[in-house]
Amino acid sequence: MHKQWKSISFVLGAMLTGSLVTGVVMSLPQGLTPSDAYAQQVTTALEAQGNLQAANDLSAAFRNVSEGLRPSVVSVRSTKKAQTVRGNMRGLDGLPPQIRRYFEENGVSPFGGGPDGNAQTPEQSGIGSGFIVSADGHILTNNHVVEGADRLMVKLSDDREFEAEVVGTDPDTDVAVVKIDAGQLQPAKLGNSDNMQVGDWVLAMGSPFELEQTVTAGIISAKNRVQGIVGRGQFGGFEDFIQTDAAINPGNSGGPLVNLRGEVIGMNTAIVSRSGGYNGIGFAIPTELARPVMDSIIESGQVHRGFLGAEGGEIPNELADKYQLSSRSGAFVQRVVPGQPADNGGLKSGDIVQMLNGRKVRDWFQFRNLIASQRPGNTVNLQVLRDGNLVDLKVTLGERTDELLVQMGGGGQAGIFLDARVQPLDADTAQQMGFDNVQSGLLVTQVARNVETESGLQAGDVIVAAQGNAVESLDDLQQAKSKADTAGKSLRLTVQRGNDQALLVIEAAK
Numbered sequence: 001m002h003k004q005w006k007s008i009s010f011v012l013g014a015m016l017t018g019s020l021v022t023g024v025v026m027s028l029p030q031g032l033t034p035s036d037a038y039a040q041q042v043t044t045a046l047e048a049q050g051n052l053q054a055a056n057d058l059s060a061a062f063r064n065v066s067e068g069l070r071p072s073v074v075s076v077r078s079t080k081k082a083q084t085v086r087g088n089m090r091g092l093d094g095l096p097p098q099i100r101r102y103f104e105e106n107g108v109s110p111f112g113g114g115p116d117g118n119a120q121t122p123e124q125s126g127i128g129s130g131f132i133v134s135a136d137g138h139i140l141t142n143n144h145v146v147e148g149a150d151r152l153m154v155k156l157s158d159d160r161e162f163e164a165e166v167v168g169t170d171p172d173t174d175v176a177v178v179k180i181d182a183g184q185l186q187p188a189k190l191g192n193s194d195n196m197q198v199g200d201w202v203l204a205m206g207s208p209f210e211l212e213q214t215v216t217a218g219i220i221s222a223k224n225r226v227q228g229i230v231g232r233g234q235f236g237g238f239e240d241f242i243q244t245d246a247a248i249n250p251g252n253s254g255g256p257l258v259n260l261r262g263e264v265i266g267m268n269t270a271i272v273s274r275s276g277g278y279n280g281i282g283f284a285i286p287t288e289l290a291r292p293v294m295d296s297i298i299e300s301g302q303v304h305r306g307f308l309g310a311e312g313g314e315i316p317n318e319l320a321d322k323y324q325l326s327s328r329s330g331a332f333v334q335r336v337v338p339g340q341p342a343d344n345g346g347l348k349s350g351d352i353v354q355m356l357n358g359r360k361v362r363d364w365f366q367f368r369n370l371i372a373s374q375r376p377g378n379t380v381n382l383q384v385l386r387d388g389n390l391v392d393l394k395v396t397l398g399e400r401t402d403e404l405l406v407q408m409g410g411g412g413q414a415g416i417f418l419d420a421r422v423q424p425l426d427a428d429t430a431q432q433m434g435f436d437n438v439q440s441g442l443l444v445t446q447v448a449r450n451v452e453t454e455s456g457l458q459a460g461d462v463i464v465a466a467q468g469n470a471v472e473s474l475d476d477l478q479q480a481k482s483k484a485d486t487a488g489k490s491l492r493l494t495v496q497r498g499n500d501q502a503l504l505v506i507e508a509a510k
Helices: 036-049 052-072 097-106 287-300 317-322 364-373 402-408 427-432 474-486
Strands: 009-012 073-080 083-086 118-121 124-132 138-142 151-155 161-170 175-179 201-206 214-225 241-244 256-258 263-273 282-286 310-313 331-336 352-356 379-386 389-396 415-417 420-424 442-447 462-466 491-497 500-506
Touching (some): 052 201, 073 138, 073 201, 124 263, 138 287, 161 287, 175 287, 201 263, 282 287, 331 364, 352 364, 474 491
Antiparallel strands (some): 009 263, 073 124, 073 151, 124 138, 138 175, 201 256, 214 241, 256 263, 310 331, 379 389, 420 442, 462 491, 491 500
């Protein structure tokens, strides 16, 4: 068995190069007009059903929101300057060795210049969207809209254009704040995304395919989507996407997703598409995730996040059955780092966090986002389920830094294997999960949600052996897989699942 990936792509980014997509305008033959009689029949039918007023009201709502938000929506054009490459040595470092040797030995440049001449890389430009969040010129957009740009130009709805400066960016949420020096600005009103429900009407606004001030309508198709498409590699990002079927296309990135009260409840960020264009599945960053990031950037130019010092994932089936949980809501704590805030506050591995500051915790992803949205030094109130009893804890948070994240990684003892996140199993967690005969191994804390996989691993599994040899760290597991792949052999994993053991076979990499 081997991992299978969906044949779809997540389109992040607002770069539009080359020509715009063109369309064909079709017209009716001369003299042919829509039937007035048919139009009257439709109107009469709607009136008979009592639906005409509702349709008119909905149309008026769309119109009022569009007109009200238009002055707050902007286009953001990014430009990356052309670069001069001297000789044939610049720009070759990223090429395969044999290709690099060809250019060096033949005295030519892959950029078109000669051995002693200059080569010019083309200027790159892209367009995205954004929306004004303060009267003094702060604009919220996506990090991927402004990333790497040498110059940013913002165009307002009244056709005024201003050069913008980047105030700060956050790759871990794909949020950025830029600022323009302009007057007569109308900030958008930010709403509470948590209050929105699946089925609610929303409008997406922005500049798809450079078509400025475009408005599309749809509904909220789903909430709390975690797709693994933002963030910095091994450290991971913070996601809690709103899914919508309002048309979102390249160029919409950074634009607002708006409810029918005229409140921005999300920022359009990505689409799922086989073609690269609209397929009815778009994702927006909810305001409740973007707002604290924006506030921190405006205040200090960077993001300061709370740090707990614990890792976790989905609640294992064994614990759900043991505690007779009516739902699987809560954040399962798999590991607590000694000496860090969680440890100092009394949190233990095997705990299930059910409340944070009086707010119900849905799952580990939401809990992680809530902790990160807190300011360092804040004290949070946690209610956890431990050994069947509810325990109240107070934890004073530290500040999330790359150094602490490396420490959280356990020096190669934990991380991602195939489609799963794994951590060393400790004695406390083994006891909580009711494992009598398993004291070591790698606990699967979560399995990726945005891929189709045949690995067979499930949250709550404990990988106890690979190729018949005990494993205690991610390094052990990766080495076993590497040896199996090199030898062209399948990888055999012995997995403890509840009271049973299973043998999973992973085919060698092709």
